[in-house]
Amino acid sequence: xxxxxxxxxxxxxxxxxxxxxxxxxxxxxxxSESAPAYSDAAALVEEEQFAEAIPVLLELAQxxxxxxxxxxxxxxxxxxxEKFTEALDYYRTALELDPMxxxxxxxxxxxxxxxxxxxxxxxxxxxxxxxCREGCEQLEKLQGAIxxxxxxxxxxx
Numbered sequence: 828x829x830x831x832x833x834x835x836x837x838x839x840x841x842x843x844x845x846x847x848x849x850x851x852x853x854x855x856x857x858x859s860e861s862a863p864a865y866s867d868a869a870a871l872v873e874e875e876q877f878a879e880a881i882p883v884l885l886e887l888a889q890x891x892x893x894x895x896x897x898x899x900x901x902x903x904x905x906x907x908x909e910k911f912t913e914a915l916d917y918y919r920t921a922l923e924l925d926p927m928x929x930x931x932x933x934x935x936x937x938x939x940x941x942x943x944x945x946x947x948x949x950x951x952x953x954x955x956x957x958x959c960r961e962g963c964e965q966l967e968k969l970q971g972a973i974x975x976x977x978x979x980x981x982x983x984x
Contacts, residue, residue: 868900877904895921899931906938907984914938927958933965937984940976948973 871880902917921931936951955966
């Protein structure tokens with residue numbers, strides 16, 4: 828396994844873990860009904876069991892329609908299964924709910940690279956540059972992916 832793939836796996840695991848903890852109940856009171864299902868879905872995504880995660884995420888989306896994290900993971904799961912049209916729809920939904928969602932902007936940019944559309948990936952990069960003026964992981968990852976795409980002509984995730 829090459830170093831780039833290992834780094835990508837580690838960053839994906841870190842992002843999913845951060846997404847899970849951000850969705851947790853910060854008050855420590857009654858746990859949200861969707862929290863266990865979301866953690867189950869996030870764990871499935873982290874384990875790269877995307878087809879298994881999708882039904883759990885879809886069920887969550889029915890009860891929590893305004894949660895961009897759910898749609899972001901739906902987009903990510905579909906993208907990893909190479910269902911690009913569906914992934915595009917889910918990322919767009921996440922960004923309608925939260926236009927500055929860091930993960931959705933990064934992943935949508937990566938999807939555009941996978942679809943050979945560098946200009947659209949660069950649009951997502953501009954959004955991340957605005958959202959992450961001090962820098963952030965998502966900005967760095969998309970910037971690196973665009974540079975790799977421009978030198979190698981493709982992406983391998």
